[in-house]
Amino acid sequence: MDGSTLPRDPAGPPGDSGDQAAFRARCRAWLAANRPAKPGFELPLGPIEIATTEQLEYLRAWQRAAYDAGLVGCDYPAIYGGRGLADCQRVANEEMAAAGVPFLPNIVGLGMAGPAIYHHGTEAQKRRYLPGILAADEIWCQGFSEPGAGSDLANVQTFAERDGGRWIIRGHKVWTSLAQFADWMILLCRTDRGHKYRGLSYFIVPIAAANGRGVEIRPLIKMTGGTGFNEVLFNGLEVDDSALLGGVGQGWGVAMTTLLHERGAGPLVTPSTGGGIGGDPAASLGPSGLVDLARCSSRYGRRAADEPVLRDTIVRLMIRERGLAATKRRAGHEALQDQPERLQLQSKLLLSELLQDAARVACEIQGVTSTLHRADASAPAGGRWPLAYLNSYGFTIAAGTNEIQRNILGERVLGLAKSK
Amino acid sequence: MKDVDQRGASRPEDLGFGEEAALLKRTARRLFERRVPTDALHRMVASTIDPIRACVWDRALWDEVVELGWTAVGVPEEREGFGMPLSAVVGLVEEVGRACLPSPLVATACATYVLRACEAAAAGELLERIAAGAAASLALCDRRGSWASGDTEVEARVEGDRVTLRGRAYFVQDAQKAEVLVVKARAPEGVGLFVVDVDAAGVRVHPDAILDLTRDQAQVEFDGVELSLESCVAAAAGEGARALRAAEPAILVLIAADMVGAAEWQLQTTAEYARTRVQFDRPLGFFQAVKHPLVDMMTMIDEARSLVYDAAWAFDNAPAEAEACARAAKSSASDAASYCSGRSVQLHGGIGFTWESFVHLYFKRQKHNEALFGDGVYQRERLAELWIGPIGGGDVDPSRSAAP
Ligand SMILES: Cc1cc2nc3c(=O)[nH]c(=O)nc-3n(C[C@H](O)[C@H](O)[C@H](O)COP(=O)(O)OP(=O)(O)OC[C@H]3O[C@@H](n4cnc5c(N)ncnc54)[C@H](O)[C@@H]3O)c2cc1C
Numbered sequence: 001m002d003g004s005t006l007p008r009d010p011a012g013p014p015g016d017s018g019d020q021a022a023f024r025a026r027c028r029a030w031l032a033a034n035r036p037a038k039p040g041f042e043l044p045l046g047p048i049e050i051a052t053t054e055q056l057e058y059l060r061a062w063q064r065a066a067y068d069a070g071l072v073g074c075d076y077p078a079i080y081g082g083r084g085l086a087d088c089q090r091v092a093n094e095e096m097a098a099a100g101v102p103f104l105p106n107i108v109g110l111g112m113a114g115p116a117i118y119h120h121g122t123e124a125q126k127r128r129y130l131p132g133i134l135a136a137d138e139i140w141c142q143g144f145s146e147p148g149a150g151s152d153l154a155n156v157q158t159f160a161e162r163d164g165g166r167w168i169i170r171g172h173k174v175w176t177s178l179a180q181f182a183d184w185m186i187l188l189c190r191t192d193r194g195h196k197y198r199g200l201s202y203f204i205v206p207i208a209a210a211n212g213r214g215v216e217i218r219p220l221i222k223m224t225g226g227t228g229f230n231e232v233l234f235n236g237l238e239v240d241d242s243a244l245l246g247g248v249g250q251g252w253g254v255a256m257t258t259l260l261h262e263r264g265a266g267p268l269v270t271p272s273t274g275g276g277i278g279g280d281p282a283a284s285l286g287p288s289g290l291v292d293l294a295r296c297s298s299r300y301g302r303r304a305a306d307e308p309v310l311r312d313t314i315v316r317l318m319i320r321e322r323g324l325a326a327t328k329r330r331a332g333h334e335a336l337q338d339q340p341e342r343l344q345l346q347s348k349l350l351l352s353e354l355l356q357d358a359a360r361v362a363c364e365i366q367g368v369t370s371t372l373h374r375a376d377a378s379a380p381a382g383g384r385w386p387l388a389y390l391n392s393y394g395f396t397i398a399a400g401t402n403e404i405q406r407n408i409l410g411e412r413v414l415g416l417a418k419s420k
Numbered sequence: 421m422k423d424v425d426q427r428g429a430s431r432p433e434d435l436g437f438g439e440e441a442a443l444l445k446r447t448a449r450r451l452f453e454r455r456v457p458t459d460a461l462h463r464m465v466a467s468t469i470d471p472i473r474a475c476v477w478d479r480a481l482w483d484e485v486v487e488l489g490w491t492a493v494g495v496p497e498e499r500e501g502f503g504m505p506l507s508a509v510v511g512l513v514e515e516v517g518r519a520c521l522p523s524p525l526v527a528t529a530c531a532t533y534v535l536r537a538c539e540a541a542a543a544g545e546l547l548e549r550i551a552a553g554a555a556a557s558l559a560l561c562d563r564r565g566s567w568a569s570g571d572t573e574v575e576a577r578v579e580g581d582r583v584t585l586r587g588r589a590y591f592v593q594d595a596q597k598a599e600v601l602v603v604k605a606r607a608p609e610g611v612g613l614f615v616v617d618v619d620a621a622g623v624r625v626h627p628d629a630i631l632d633l634t635r636d637q638a639q640v641e642f643d644g645v646e647l648s649l650e651s652c653v654a655a656a657a658g659e660g661a662r663a664l665r666a667a668e669p670a671i672l673v674l675i676a677a678d679m680v681g682a683a684e685w686q687l688q689t690t691a692e693y694a695r696t697r698v699q700f701d702r703p704l705g706f707f708q709a710v711k712h713p714l715v716d717m718m719t720m721i722d723e724a725r726s727l728v729y730d731a732a733w734a735f736d737n738a739p740a741e742a743e744a745c746a747r748a749a750k751s752s753a754s755d756a757a758s759y760c761s762g763r764s765v766q767l768h769g770g771i772g773f774t775w776e777s778f779v780h781l782y783f784k785r786q787k788h789n790e791a792l793f794g795d796g797v798y799q800r801e802r803l804a805e806l807w808i809g810p811i812g813g814g815d816v817d818p819s820r821s822a823a824p
Binding site: 015291294295296297298303305306308311312314315316318319320322323324326327329330332333335336338342343346349350403406407409410411413414415416417418419 | 432434435437439441442684687691702705708710711714724726727729745752804807811812814816
């Protein structure tokens with residue numbers, strides 16, 4: 001039996017509460033009837049690969065539709081644009097992943113800005129920003145990293161200077177995903193040079209509206225040749241106190257809430273579809289696609305599926321994939337865990353390394369044809385795997401490098417001395 | 421970032437590991453921590469370096485385990501057991517592994533699942549004995565190390581309602597602690613399974629010299645052992661092989677659970693050492709060449725542990741998936757055990773290399789567990805057959821490979 005074709009239980013997991021089961025049924029029915037038509041153009045690999053306005057608008061329309069149907073932001077209170085449900089976003093995510101629908105483009109808004117605003121914002125800020133985040137009316141980006149502050153994030157030097165009732169911001173952010181499309185940025189900057197951590201403050205600043213007036217956005221090209229991230233220069237952008245999220249000097253705490261959610265370990269479940277490329281499950285980048293690939297790839301004259309070492313490697317990856325899914329379930333049950341946060345904090349590390357290893361092995365399966373770029377018509381599997389492999393390093397570096405993830409796990413869960 | 425897809429029958433959130441199972445696991449941990457702290461274990465099993473040594477274990481503790489009913493956990497209620505799910509037994513066995521406990525509990529649990537897959541009256545009777553505290557073990561392996569259902573070097577000659585067993589079973593676990601064996605023997609009908617008391621006439625236990633100090637292993641010789649046909653628990657053609665196939669996932673999961681528990685001890689003990697031992701004016705854990713392997717130990721354990729509970733659930737609730745889930749769990753646990761064992765010694769430095777240290781007790785138990793019923797390489801070879809198909813199983817279809 002092929003491990004990837006086991007049937008899904010139509011009733012949903014037995015652990016659903018009554019509300020969750022009813023919600024799950026609604027999601028499922030809606031998704032069955034409202035899968036968006038395939039666009040006439042190629043969809044990007046993921047949200048931070050969005051390259052054209054056409055792609056963005058297609059995906060924005062999808063997020064909007066899913067939001068209107070109650071699948072995005074359903075756990076947020078209704079006054080902030082949500083549906084006021086309890087523990088239902090997880091259910092919606094599972095159903096969207098299973099349905100294989102496109103991904104939600106506003107990831108920085110949903111996964112970082114939203115939770116930060118929800119936990120640290122004023123009432124006015126929550127009402128102003130949260131609905132637009134959930135509905136994808138406004139796209140967000142994250143201005144944390146700088147040339148001199150990456151892993152050592154607290155070293156940011158972009159400076160917001162007090163000038164009467166205003167703040168004047170000068171500095172240089174890099175690797176800013178989605179800045180080219182964003183309306184807003186969550187910005188970590190320095191308001192006091194005397195204190196590393198207490199000298200940080202967190203702002204919400206307009207990007208599109210200020211482009212050319214205090215803000216300059218320059219695209220950076222990734223190793224894949226694609227666009228997606230940018231540098232953002234601040235040369236005297238002016239904002240007032242309403243742009244502060246949390247108090248002056250409270251920026252590090254707000255940034256921690258943001259990062260916790262970015263890494264999938266925060267209290268708010270981020271809406272996500274979990275699908276394959278552009279939500280096409282047939283184009284999944286995980287190990288499940290490798291079996292078919294090995295069956296139909298010739299490698300140096302021999303069927304890849306007949307190569308014993310590759311068989312072992314593929315099965316090993318599939319076991320890891322199943323392990324991740326099983327861990328996700330186990331993380332929901334306290335009696336099966338020894339230490340708080342232990343499983344949640346592993347998810348980014350393990351998933352990014354799994355996808356990287358899967359893509360590398362896919363290239364091995366393809367043998368010499370893995371030399372072909374997607375632009376070559378004879379590239380097998382649409383030339384997807386070699387590019388996916390290059391791209392996989394984005395995930396192992398972004399959102400805190402995997403070395404930093406290991407530091408965090410070692411220090412927070414195992415109580416080892418801080419490496420700094 | 422994309423998520424991995426879930427598949428297979430959907431699982432309940434607690435994977436069948438309920439309140440009672442959690443209580444059992446907690447109780448077991450407390451009992452073993454109190455009764456066999458690692459220093460006491462070391463005094464008990466490592467008192468001699470002679471590899472030809474007597475089988476030492478704490479019989480009084482075993483009596484207590486029996487008194488608590490822990491041999492009955494996986495025995496069905498109609499056989500005087502508690503009829504708890506495999507996940508409950510797994511929780512208990514995890515604690516056995518964590519304590520590195522010399523005991524026939526795991527062997528007995530493995531035998532329990534073979535007997536549960538047999539229909540004959542003798543199987544039910546032995547289950548009742550097990551529920552009442554009999555220690556049992558499986559005698560299934562041949563000298564080449566094959567547990568495969570058709571392989572055995574024991575012959576069963578049937579005359580009327582009498583059976584005579586001749587031959588040897590190899591790599592029998594905890595044979596000196598068990599009072600009864602479930603023996604695989606070749607009968608005219610095919611492979612049969614027989615219940616044999618260890619003290620029956622003609623049974624001789626030849627202990628192996630093994631590295632693991634926390635268990636015993638033996639060749640068991642059957643020199644004309646006379647049985648009544650009634651002690652055959654699987655006699656009909658194909659029934660023995662069928663019962664073994666049905667029970668194998670449970671056996672793999674139980675051994676994997678022992679490894680996961682032992683690996684968790686290796687992680688916690690090594691992490692504690694890294695928190696307290698100071699070199700270059702800092703605790704070892706400050707250095708990332710120490711910190712990061714500890715984290716990798718943890719993530720490997722957690723993968724294995726998730727797969728173990730997942731497979732235990734599948735065994736009880738989704739039999740079609742049980743084999744694949746169990747092999748995945750055994751593969752993952754074997755890899756985790758191997759890695760954790762290596763790092764636990766290395767990160768302790770010189771002290772970790774001594775007989776006096778505790779880490780080698782777990783190291784050796786893990787190495788032993790890895791090999792039982794097939795290591796990771798073996799399990800993955802079987803999974804490749806299931807998931808990818810046989811080698812040479814088809815031609816390359818280039819039209820498919822070119823498709824986007
Ligand atoms: C695809 C992509 C998208 C991104 N999007 C955004 C975005 O939208 N907004 C944003 O603010 N940032 C973004 N980033 C930036 C990202 O957060 C940083 O690249 C990352 O935090 C690492 O910082 P750095 O690049 O300065 O590397 P460095 O910190 O200089 O690290 C270089 C190497 O040294 C290792 N290293 C550094 N410190 C330690 C330590 N203490 N222990 C062990 N190893 C260490 C790192 O792991 C890495 O391997 C993005 C990055 C990528 C790749």
